[in-house]
Amino acid sequence: MDEILITGLTFQGYHGCLPEERKAPQPFIIDLALRLDLSAAAATDDLTNTVDYDKVCLITAAVVEGIPRNLIETVASSVCDALLREFAPLASVAVTLHKPQAPVRRNFSDIAVHMERVRHE
Template sequence: MTDEQAVDQLSVLGIECFGHHGVFGFERREGQVFLVDLVLGLDTGPAAASDDLHDTVDYGSLVASVKAAVENDPVDLIETLAQRIAKVCLLDSRVEWARVTVHKPDAPIDATFSDVALTITRTREDPT
């Protein structure tokens, strides 16, 4: 059984943020919508037993932190942004791993497409 199968999963999907990320000047100036999906691996047993928010990840606070991570300090690549978001998720010691998907539906591509998305998975042990 892998680590991802051995723990519970908490998902928060479709977090809408407005950021100024991208390699082109107009992306930095004008900004665009980014959508973020989070899947966190954690043991929810203690929270289920106590029925106390302090025994689990407060996803309301986490979403606020993720929005701040996206909406501040522009970067060129969604790879860098996804890594930043994963680090925010792993700040809570109960989170064993975080799967982060960053969607950039308005990416500057000269073609008809529905989305550009990058998914990364990071664990507490990852050195990055």
């Protein structure tokens, strides 16, 4: 299976369980792995045989910048679901959602969740 990778998408959102996380925006960084057969796109050089990267980014932004959620797990799952709904050629979507300013009382370089959803048809 072929893969399109989009890494380092940065958004501002209000996700978290604590009241202070809902008051001021915080950064969320997304890495996407979109799995699909790209042989037709490579052979035809035609955008209609792949996924539009800009549209992928807009859909991801709508989720991350949209309704505040308690858990980044919920946000990542929602991104997966939205992309699978929008792009029929996708066999699976993997999302890594980073929350670099998570309210943790220890030094850390990153906190992230990674999940993959596979199309079942």
